[in-house]
Amino acid sequence: MAEQSKFAGALGRLNKKPATTAKAERNESSAVPPSSRRAAPEPTGNRRRAGKRSDPEYSPTTFFVRKETKRKAAQLLLEDANSGTDLSDLVEQLLAKWVSEHSHA
DSSP, rough: OOOTTTHHHHHHHOOOHHHHHHHHHHHHHHEEEEEOOOOOOOOOOOOOOOGGOOOTTOOOOOOOOOOOHHHHOOOOOOOOOOOOOOOOHHHHHHHHHHHHHHHHO
């Protein structure tokens, strides 16, 4: 006799789609013609700038910094709302300054 997983019954029930749900989905999708469907509206107001994560000029990096130092720096940046700088921007600025001061080129 073949051994079944103890989860086989639960998985079978999860993978089964009730007939009424499938039928309702078919009716909903055909009720509105494609030409009258609208795309989601673009968000307005505070738009986030394109992220560093998608910018090829940036590389995700891990640094070890004392918790208290990081907490105080983050707090100071929050208090200076006009700066528009986040913690990674600050680290970038400080490293770039250090590199330019120590470059022999």
